[in-house]
Amino acid sequence: MAVSFDLFGTLVAVAYPSDPAAAVAAELRSLGVTVPDDWHSLYGTAHIDAPSGAEVPLPAHVSAALKQGDVQPDDSLIRRAVINAFDPDVETAPGAQDAIEAAGAIGPVGLLSNCSVPELVARTLIRSDIDRAAFDTIVTSVACGWRKPDCRAFEAVATQLECTVSELTHVGDTDQTDGGIEACGGRYIGADVPSIQTLPDRFEAVE
Template sequence: MAITFDLFGTLVDAEYPDSPSSAVADELSELGVSVPDDWDDAYREVHIDAPDGAEVPLPAHVAAALRSRGATSPDNAARRAVVNAFDPEVTTRPGAVDAVKTARECGSVGLLSNCSVPELVSRTLIRSDLGRRDFDDITTSVACGWRKPHEQAFEASARGLGVAPSDVTHVGDDPATDGGIEALGGQFVNLRETTLDAFAARIRRGDGPCP
C-alpha cells in the first residue's frame, strides 16, 4: 500500500512568470544568447515530435526553438535559462504537512509531479514546509519521461515505491491528470471534492485509504 501526492496545486502553490517566453528570453539574453525577434512565436511552436503523453523537457524545447531560427544556446544555456526563469515563490497549502505525515500510517509515501523544468520540484520543496525526507520516492515527468495521466507516469512512481499501481492511492487537484491512477486499478482522492485536512482525518478514523 502506498499514497502518492501531486505537488503543484495540491501540496504547494507556486508563482510562475506571467509570460514564460519573455522570462526565458530575458535569461537567455543574460547568458549572451541572441534571442530571435519572433521569439514568442518560436516558443509557442512545437519543435520536438514526442509520443502522446511523453514529457518534452523545457530546456530541450527552448534549444530546439532557438535552432529553428538559426540561433544556438552554447554551454547548456537553454537549461540554465529555463531553471533561472522558473524560480518561484512557494507557499505550502493548508493541511499539506499533516496529510503527508499522516499518510505514513498507510505505508510508503511518494510524490508524483508533472513538471517539464529540471530542478523545479527540488527547489520548490526546499522553499516549502515539506522536504525530500518526507517522501520515499519522488517521480517527476521530466525525469521519467511521461506526464500524468499516462500510465507510465504512475507505473514509474509505483516502481519507485516498490508497489503495484493498483495498490496506490494518488492525491491531487486535477481529475484529468491525477485521476489517471484509476485506469491502473488505484484510487484517486480528488481535492476538488475534499481537502487535505479531511483526507488526513479519514486515515485517522480508519475509513480509508489504509487497508
C-alpha cells in the same frame, strides 16, 4: 496502502510567470544569448515529435525553438535560463505535512509531479515547509519521461514504492491528470490546496 502526492496545486502553491516565453527570453538575453524576433511564435510551437504521454524537457524545447530561429547557444546556457525563469516563490498548503505524515502511517509515500523544468521540484521542496525526507521516493515527469495521466507515470512511482498501480492511491488537484490513475487501476483522491487538511481523515476511511 501506498500513497503518492501531486506537488503543484496540491501540496504547494507556486506563482508561475504570466508570460513564460518572455521570462525565458529575458533570462537568455541576460546570459548573452540572442533571441529571435519571432520568439513568442517559436516558443509556442512544438518542435520535438514526442510520443503521446511523453514529457519534453523544457530546455530541449527551448533549444529546438532557438535552432529554428538560427540560434544555437550552448545547452548549459539554455538549461540555466529555463531554471532561472521558473525560479519559484512557494506557499505551502496548510496541513500538507500532516497529510504526508498521515499517509506515511499507512504505508510508503511518494511524490509524483508533472514538471518539465529541471530542478524545479527540488527547489520548490527546499523553499516549502515540507520535509523532503517524509517521501520514500520523488518522481518527476522530466526524470521518468512520462506525464500524468499516462499510466507509465503512475507505474514509475509505484515501482519505486514497491507496489503495483492497483495498490496505489494518488492525491492530486486535477481530475484530468491526477485522476488518470483510475483508468490505470489505482485510486484517486482529489485534494486541492484548501481541502488538503481533510486528508488524514480521508486516508482512514480508505485504509
